[in-house]
Amino acid sequence: MKYKSLIVSIAVGATLAFSAITANAAELRLGTASQGGAFYPVGQAISTLVSKHAGDGITMVPIVTEGSVQNPRLLGSGEVDAGITNNNLAVLANKNIGPYKDAGLDLRAIGTLHPSILHMMVLDNSDIKSIADLKGKRVAVGPAGGGTIPFLNAILALEGLTSDDITPSFVSYEDGFSQLSDGIVDASFALSGFPAGAVMQAKASAKLRFLNLSEAQLAALKEKTPAYGSFTVDPDVYDTDEAGLVVGVSNVLVVNASMDEDTAYRIAKAVYGNMDEFRTENALAKQIDPALSMQLAIPLHAGAERFFKE
Missing domain, CATH: 3.40.190.10 (Periplasmic binding protein-like II)
Structure with missing residues (x-):
């Protein structure tokens, strides 16, 4: 009887441990643009950095999209978890005007990227x-x-x-x-x-x-x-x-304001804490000044802000 109870305890413990690992694991989808432009290869490099350095089972994959106008909409619909867009479009998205009229978007920046x-x-x-x-x-x-x-x-x-x-x-x-x-x-x-x-x-x-x-x-x-x-x-x-x-x-890496602070922090740290590797992965990263992330036209996500202040 005790032996049977031990088996059950081990099984339950293993299930809970597996559940905890599954809960922490997350594959994030990054909206980029069409192939042939710059957003897709930049997105590939960002995804590689996040998958390699974010930890806690967080990985990221680049998704081909129609580009910077569409990506905020995809964030709003939940089809992607992060996106690359232009600084000016991020402002329009948060004001829900222009191409985002009545879209109900609320974006936050993870950090600045190269200029387009x-x-x-x-x-x-x-x-x-x-x-x-x-x-x-x-x-x-x-x-x-x-x-x-x-x-x-x-x-x-x-x-x-x-x-x-x-x-x-x-x-x-x-x-x-x-x-x-x-x-x-x-x-x-x-x-x-x-x-x-x-x-x-x-x-x-x-x-x-x-x-x-x-x-x-x-x-x-x-x-x-x-x-x-x-x-x-x-x-x-x-x-x-x-x-x-x-x-x-200027371009910007954005997420929904609702993303949890720890995930946003890990993304920011994985990308901007490994700039030498980023610049090796993608030549356009040489044009990125991480310090300009504190001067973007939309607010930084609290998690990203924590990283940059550190």
Whole structure:
């Protein structure tokens, strides 16, 4: 009888131990973007760091999505547990305006990431010299839910144009720049870190040129949306004859405000506590200044804030 009781006790104890391990284990889904841009490989590196260093059975997998506009929505629906988006979109999401009207989102930052610039590129011999010249042209604009779209609308508005004045091609950045090099579209846009894989592949078979913004146009964009910034892309990045003068924005790793503090802390520590490894995994991580995480346009999650204060 005592022997039987001992067997039962061991079985119950093992079950409880297994349950505790299962409760602590979590596979987190990270919303990135389409392949060919920068978010997916950056997301791969983040997922590797979290799976390796977060502990307590926490792992992370990168998920292909439509990009920075869609990722906050996926967080709201619970389809992903973390996401990469643009600083300006995170603000709109928390205000529930723009593409997030009545979405009921409440996001918190884990930390800052690399900047994304708006690649506006044409073939070097193209007769498109300005934004106004895009009227009536075929333009690859990225995925329908990607971060390029708000920038595209703002850029076109500088010349009194709308998306109705172009023929848009809603494809991945990789396909969009492939279409540009093949002459299927007249221009291709991509909001991405640089160098972007999609552009690198295209420039291997065709000489490209930036469709540059003027200083006045950049100033007008930044006045309307303070989260925007201006960036210069050196000619040797994409073998262009001239540097690119472009608009861009900082990116941010975000989660729902409801994520428990310990998990958010472990994610932040796994990523930003291992920056040398992050920079080895992904070249764009060299552009990340973790200290800027304290200056983002949305609040840090309490767990991430605890990490950065430590």
